[in-house]
């Protein structure tokens with residue numbers, strides 16, 4: 001079928017952040033590093049996407065079926081940035097695709113399965129559709145105080161650990177570790193909202209800005225200076241994307257005077273960074289033996305996107321008895337994405353197209369008894385795969401492994 005040219009859409013994509021497309025010289029390296037290359041039944045021509053944008057033939061088809069196919073391709077990207085890390089020209093393909101998604105979002109065009117997620121988020125401030133006032137239910141028996149400005153850290157658990165019964169154990173384990181180390185921390189409960197990361201990646205920029213603004217105001221009003229996150233997605237968003245928003249004068253809290261920069265600053269820590277520091281300082285000592293072989297899965301937003309590779313591994317190896325194993329060729333920056341980013345968590349790809357299944361098989365083949373993760377999305381994606389594949393593999397968050405290793 002002949003491509004349909006549409007320069008209006010092209011210019012719109014450029015305006016929305018797609019200008020990087022001009023840097024691409026079509027070497028094809030991105031295609032080989034994209035996790036979809038590991039799925040035998042899928043061909044995703046990633047390297048052609050910047051070119052299609054430049055030529056004005058991206059999401060421009062007038063044929064309904066062809067357009068649906070193009071939209072599906074655009075939403076296959078899970079934002080893992082494997083392509084970015086290998087591109088000789090530094091092209092950020094997920095940003096280009098986000099620009100396309102923004103335009104699709106304007107016309108309400110996204111995979112059907114994502115539409116209820118967006119409306120739920122809009123209505124309840126979290127993607128699970130849970131009552132906002134129950135945001136601190138995970139902590140109800142743990143005697144965790146509400147954050148006040150005398151505390152060093154705000155703990156921001158992420159929506160899934162707040163509401164999802166399995167993932168709540170991650171937030172509870174985190175609290176156990178922090179309490180054991182006498183860290184002065186609190187939570188904001190119903191005063192905080194979803195960080196908005198997935199919403200932005202799906203192309204819904206306005207909703208992201210609303211959520212982010214609510215959080216920034218809540219952090220500022222409470223006097224937050226340091227934030228601990230369970231999710232690498234919240235971590236990256238607070239660290240990089242909220243910082244972009246803070247450059248806008250209305251979010252500065254007060255007017256800058258005489259060249260003085262009064263923007264609020266939040267120091268962001270992922271739990272693995274803080275846990276590692278606490279172990280190094282001797283504030284917690286893992287003592288209970290765990291005689292298991294563990295593969296650690298580098299989450300994209302923690303490893304490749306933020307360079308945090310060592311801390312999670314140091315925590316795991318501090319647990320007596322653990323043998324840490326690496327997956328050959330797919331470790332550290334080459335880690336295979338779980339498939340849960342940029343909306344992937346909610347898209348039910350056929351079994352043979354699930355990246356998480358490939359990753360779980362890699363861990364099993366490497367000899368793992370436990371697949372350790374440091375991200376609520378990875379936890380859910382891999383636990384689903386283990387069930388579907390009917391195999392013996394425990395999936396545990398590092399906070400759970402660490403909390404279990406501490407004396408009572």
Ligand code: SF4
Pocket residue numbers: 023024025026027028029030031046047050086087088089090091093
């Ligand atoms: S690796 Fe970079 S330059 Fe090469 S085709 Fe992909 S986006 Fe273009």
Ligand code: SF4
Pocket residue numbers: 030033034035036046076077078079080081082083084093094
């Ligand atoms: S971000 Fe990941 S999934 Fe998206 S195009 Fe790049 S390598 Fe593929």
